[in-house]
Amino acid sequence: MSTDRIHLGQVIKQTPRLAARIPNFIKAGRILNPLRHHTSLGSVIENSARRYADNPAIFYQDRRYSYKEFNAQANRVAHFLLQKGVKKGDVVALFMENRPEFLFCAVGIAKVGGVAALINTSQTGKVLSHSINLVKPVLAIVAEELVEPIEAVRGELELPADAYYFMADTDTLRDFGQEPDNYQNLARIVAALSTENPPTTATVTKSDFLFYIYTSGTTGMPKASITNHERWLAAHAGFGHVVSGMRPDDVFYLTLPLYHATGLLVCWGAIVAGPAAVVIRRRFSASEFWKDIHHYRCTGFGYVGELCRYLLNRPPQDDDADNPVRMMIGNGLRPTIWKEFRQRFAVDNIYEFYASSEGNVAFLNVFNMDNTIGFGGGNIALVKYDKETEQPVRNADGYLVPADDGEPGLLLGKITKATPFVGYTQKEKTEAALLRNVFTQGDVYFNTGDLIRHIGCRHYQFVDRTGDTFRWKGENVSTTELESILSSHPHIEEAVVYGVQIPNTDGRAGMAAITPCIPESEIDFKALLAFMRKELPPYAVPVFLRLRQQMETTGTFKYKKTDLKSDGFDVNKVSDPLYVWLPGTDTYALLTLPIHQAIQNGEYRY
Template identity: 50%
Template sequence: MSHTTNDTITWGMMLRKLPSIAKAIPRVVKGMKAANVKDPTQPCGLGWSFEQATLRNPEGPALLQGAVKLSYSQVNQWANRIAHHLIAQGIRKGDVVAVFIENRPELLVTILAVAKVGAISALLNTSQTRDTLAHSLNLVAPAAIIVGEELVPAFSAVRERVSIDAARTWFVADRDTYNQPGIAPDGFINLMSATADSPSDNPASSQQVFLDDPCFYIYTSGTTGLPKAGVFKHGRWMRSSASFGLIALDMRPEDIVYCTLPLYHATGLCVCWGSAISGASGFAIRRKFSASQFWSDVRNYRATTLGYVGELCRYLVDQPPSADDSRHGVTKMIGNGLRPGAWREFKTRFGVNHICELYAASDGNIGFTNMLNFDNTVGFSLMSWELAAYDHDSGAPTRDAKGFMRKVAKGEQGLLLAKIDDKAPLDGYTDPQKTEKVVLHDVFEKGDRYFNTGDLLRNIGFGHAQFVDRLGDTYRWKGENVSTTEVENILLQHPNISEAVAYGVEVRNTNGRAGMAAITPAESLATLDFSELLAFAREHMPAYAVPLFLRVKVKMETTGTFKYQKTRLKDEAFDPGKTGDDPIYAWLPGTETYVQVTEQLLADIHGGKYRY
């Protein structure tokens, strides 16, 4: 991790920002008013804010994908027809509707309709299958599900394990269903045909949604292995869309956000779409990110704003330079995980003026935004936060003799703790015990409560922070959180593996951490068939969770705690020079098996010969 001291923000740097700060004050005041809905009887949230945007910009583009271009009025009326139908089918405020559709207009229209009813969308991760998918569904006991044609096979495989009435198992064809609803397979009801004749006026229910009502369940990788469902309330939607859209990005009706991030994650759905709605701006999406098509899409949609994660920026920087690199109308971008190493290069090569890096956790109560456009920072937060000293082996915050935690000095890295109070409530998870696990009590004084983010940050001055790393049992790879416990549990189901420890390791010039697992064979190394083992892992876990490296250990050391051992395994990573007698294997991109890592192969990996 780069932690150069020159990222510190000085008085001189702040003074140079004074003109832009002065200019921003009116919209900050307006944004803070919009963000802080305090009256529990005031209608608010996703449905309400979309209706407000429709009044502001009825004929302006709201959703764009490929040849599909829908105005705010069209999208609003489409969502209204679906909402009226859901209500007629008995879906009520507080009911859970599982939504399982890939990135396309139908996904957003469906989520919007569910929000207008006052029901809760459970946003299933579209790469989930089998046990994980069944677990995610059963965790929230949905009253209904809406499945895209592209995911019918995945849902059908677990359908018997989930009790959802067939009359509320809706289907959405994989085509432009605004114009052609398509035909549903047996056992499904075609949502678009069924809603075609419903009323298209705003349902009364969207005025009955208040700040404390849940809007979505967003799944985060649970440290226990299987996903947890984080609760995202309408009040938080207001805070998020106004903070990012109004305050940070100053979105207007003439703006268009281009987002290729998965819309079941909060960055794509709440930050990017929320920002677009807050400005009554356009929202252009793509099914899956494509580095080679990225800038031509940007030009086609006339985008002014990008949604990103760090990995996406790295893929773009890795594309061969082109004369068209800065020929586009993008002036600002919002997202997270852009590393200091790629920051300056991205800004200069692609000519994007403002990188609005943010830090937020979909299951947390704090957000940081780089509103003042400094380099290499997640910006500042309007919430109360502290960086606490922590134990490097266990990852737990340390307490002094009096039982309180210690704040780290400026420039030092510490564990980010966010104060829980009326201004920053914690919505938590659907499971209260899981929520209690992330809450710390009596932290700096008796009676205070803080949310433990599990992330390491550094204070670089003037309330600005820099993201350093994640602690604990998850790591990020390909923009997804990977649960080490989940990877371990799947590997242990393999008949030839008796023990498994999973962890993330850094690979030069990549973002996040690549998956690695130390495994002990049930009998001997000779019994492991590496191509069969890889096929097993790929079948049972999402692509981003499959370990890229394996370390074969005859016996796991149980000296010290398990965590301590993980720390050592992470440090030794996949360098055969450090792992003693344990052979290391790598899955190289484009191949179907694991091969042993030699000094030469290690040098090739470090030298960037393989594209991870």
């Protein structure tokens, strides 16, 4: 049984704090009132701009935008889209790193009822072209910093030549930059347009699609999960009002990518509830993190588990606990570092949550307990899971078997009218995520693919991911996708990908067992790594390689991964040649016993 059991007395102690937030609960109830059909992301921003016009909305480097200025620039984007004939339901691809223009564009698209396809900025090559073509956008907004990967696949994209719009990597309200050939300069175009709220905002409903957020899922190339306005509003109200009690004087530090649900829905959605200010950073830096926190006087920040571990790995400072932070919102903070992080940096409120871009299951750590993904999940079931077969266990009648209290079980979310599963743009992908006839004939559940356990008082703890997806660097990695791309290399006949654990790291690092078509001595490992880094996002590049003469398969030609996962990269157990990509290098090196021991001892930082 877990030592992190939560007891009723602990929960009761937190009720006075929650009772003081009753006015926030009322606000959240009004936002989520099913009769208020026309509440949307756009209307929330317009309301904030009207009531809190001069309050800071965005800090970025040396720039500051008030809610009035933010709304005005989003309106210019909206009027541009209306001029281009973009209508409700049309898709606009948004390929941009973290900066104010991302939010200007995302909100502008929302105000006309369009759907912003939030392209993962790590994507390149086949993955990038697939993600864009999948959702059939009518135009693409491409940031200057990402023109190069777009140009590399432009010939494969199903977009008209005049549908590419450029956003310079400058303060675009003052410097439009210089667009490349075959692009139109969006900042220059919108500068001449109206800053008034467009009439279309009032026509957008909660059920209208808002974003396509990409997820690797459990198989295949990235899937576009559907986020409607109601889903964003639920995160906005739930995390902003109910959980964190965000205030207008709060300043929230956000280094998480805005193309992810954690950054855009959970963190920024909560910020707007204040309405507070967001400090946007292009990407996370452990060395600059606390400097920024002090500079902007941030009262909160967004996190994933890896981010917290990187901060803990920094040498301790005398003033670690002397900071203005009172809350952190995110997911993936592991129990092994939870209390150490809270104590070292003196964070009073850790608002851990569990959810997914597409799922119908959510947990919120509303009671601010330690070591838990939170409270909730009225529609959930935990069922026994066989790690050998990688399937849920069924009884003699063919139904799934509930997990015992405290036992890790596969998390399922029952699909009901109150807890629907919107799914993906591809119907077959949506169907693949469902389990039918789970406990009775005709019932339907969403399969999260995650193992969790109950630790008392309807609080739960994350255990691990299952199947063909593992989590590394805060990202879900699809093994099927990797296997397909690796097998396209001319010197690789077959590839099997899986995740392996490295001591003192969160998640699982990628490992690929490959069958080369040429002798080991002829493999150019530097070129092989360069190929992977070109075709794959950084987090998906395998850290380890295992060279095999032949892969073992089942009778239905499925690869047998159980033994491979068990062997990992242990040179004492594996007779096949093993190679490793060490931090700071540009090639795979032979994994020797001394290197293996150094990795085990934490001498290499992953």
